[in-house]
Amino acid sequence: xLLGVASFLASCETDIDVTAEWKDITVVYGLISQNxxxxxxxxxxxxxxxxxxxxxxxxxxxSSYGTNIEVTLVEKxxxxxxxxxxxxxxxxxxxxxxxxxxxxxVVYKAAFKIPSDINEKHYTYHLEIRNKLTGKVVKAQTPxxxxxxxxxxxxxxxxxxxxxxxxxxxxxxxxxDGRRYNVSIRIWFDEVFNLYxxxxxxxxxxxxxxxxxxxxxSELLEILYDPQNLYPICKSLIPYKDDRENSVTSxxxxxxxxxxxxxxxxxxxxxxxxxxxxxxxxxxxxYTNIQNGYGLFSCRYTKTLSVxxxxxxxxxxxxxxxxxxxxxxx
Numbered sequence: 001x002l003l004g005v006a007s008f009l010a011s012c013e014t015d016i017d018v019t020a021e022w023k024d025i026t027v028v029y030g031l032i033s034q035n036x037x038x039x040x041x042x043x044x045x046x047x048x049x050x051x052x053x054x055x056x057x058x059x060x061x062x063s064s065y066g067t068n069i070e071v072t073l074v075e076k077x078x079x080x081x082x083x084x085x086x087x088x089x090x091x092x093x094x095x096x097x098x099x100x101x102x103x104x105x106v107v108y109k110a111a112f113k114i115p116s117d118i119n120e121k122h123y124t125y126h127l128e129i130r131n132k133l134t135g136k137v138v139k140a141q142t143p144x145x146x147x148x149x150x151x152x153x154x155x156x157x158x159x160x161x162x163x164x165x166x167x168x169x170x171x172x173x174x175x176x177d178g179r180r181y182n183v184s185i186r187i188w189f190d191e192v193f194n195l196y197x198x199x200x201x202x203x204x205x206x207x208x209x210x211x212x213x214x215x216x217x218s219e220l221l222e223i224l225y226d227p228q229n230l231y232p233i234c235k236s237l238i239p240y241k242d243d244r245e246n247s248v249t250s251x252x253x254x255x256x257x258x259x260x261x262x263x264x265x266x267x268x269x270x271x272x273x274x275x276x277x278x279x280x281x282x283x284x285x286x287y288t289n290i291q292n293g294y295g296l297f298s299c300r301y302t303k304t305l306s307v308x309x310x311x312x313x314x315x316x317x318x319x320x321x322x323x324x325x326x327x328x329x330x
Contacts, residue, residue: 026293034114140297148175162227176217186257264299
């Protein structure tokens with residue numbers, strides 16, 4: 001996952017003081033997750049020039065270091081073992097429109113798997129960026145969000161229904177080094193097109209985020225939700241709003257996937273600093289955990305629990321008249 005750098009540039013004056021002394025300002029964004037086998041680091045440079053900064057931002061050479069920097073990730077454990085990974089330059093072609101040039105942009109990647117014993121050896125990841133031309137070194141480090149336990153739904157449950165008139169709970173125990181939890185229920189179903197082609201699809205039922213009081217593990221957290229809200233959500237999000245809906249012959253319900261997207265402590269702080277403020281006169285502070293630069297280097301983790309959806313929920317969805325039919329064997 002790569003984070004944008006627009007917030008950094010947007011806080012700067014667009015009219016540049018051309019008499020100011022030139023300074024190399026490195027802007028870094030990267031997140032490390034044990035869910036990933038390829039890890040990306042975004043590195044750009046702020047710059048001075050004669051004119052409007054936003055004009056320069058649209059020119060790749062103005063904000064990209066290219067191959068003029070060495071980007072290294074070092075994995076360290078409490079046992080003293082280390083592994084070092086050199087990041088290669090690569091190009092992404094789907095960057096959305098924004099302050100910096102798009103859709104093509106150079107980033108830095110390293111391919112490696114996070115060890116499975118992270119809960120025991122407590123690995124930390126150290127980022128070092130060395131400018132080949134100037135010798136400048138930029139550093140940052142992060143722990144990893146550790147694994148955690150889900151209490152409700154019980155991981156052993158064989159079916160789940162969304163039929164109760166009472167609020168239900170999603171409960172879990174906080175992870176070590178995890179601070180913010182974005183929880184959702186992903187509803188999976190199959191769509192049959194033109195009687196023959198079956199394609200899996202999903203919609204997400206999102207809830208408000210929950211924050212642990214600390215990054216110490218095993219704090220019991222929970223979310224309340226109304227099961228009856230599933231049906232208007234499905235009726236709103238599932239039917240296509242274009243001609244594709246005419247090609248859908250039927251839909252078959254599959255499973256509910258409870259998803260926990262966990263942000264590390266530094267990532268949570270960055271998000272809090274950049275959340276909208278009701279005070280229009282309040283000047284937002286710039287947040288960074290990058291040594292000798294600006295930006296963010298932190299961690300995240302996604303944990304899921306999948307539970308098949310039961311027949312009573314299937315019957316309710318069929319009654320909503322959005323092309324759901326009985327799944328054989330459900």
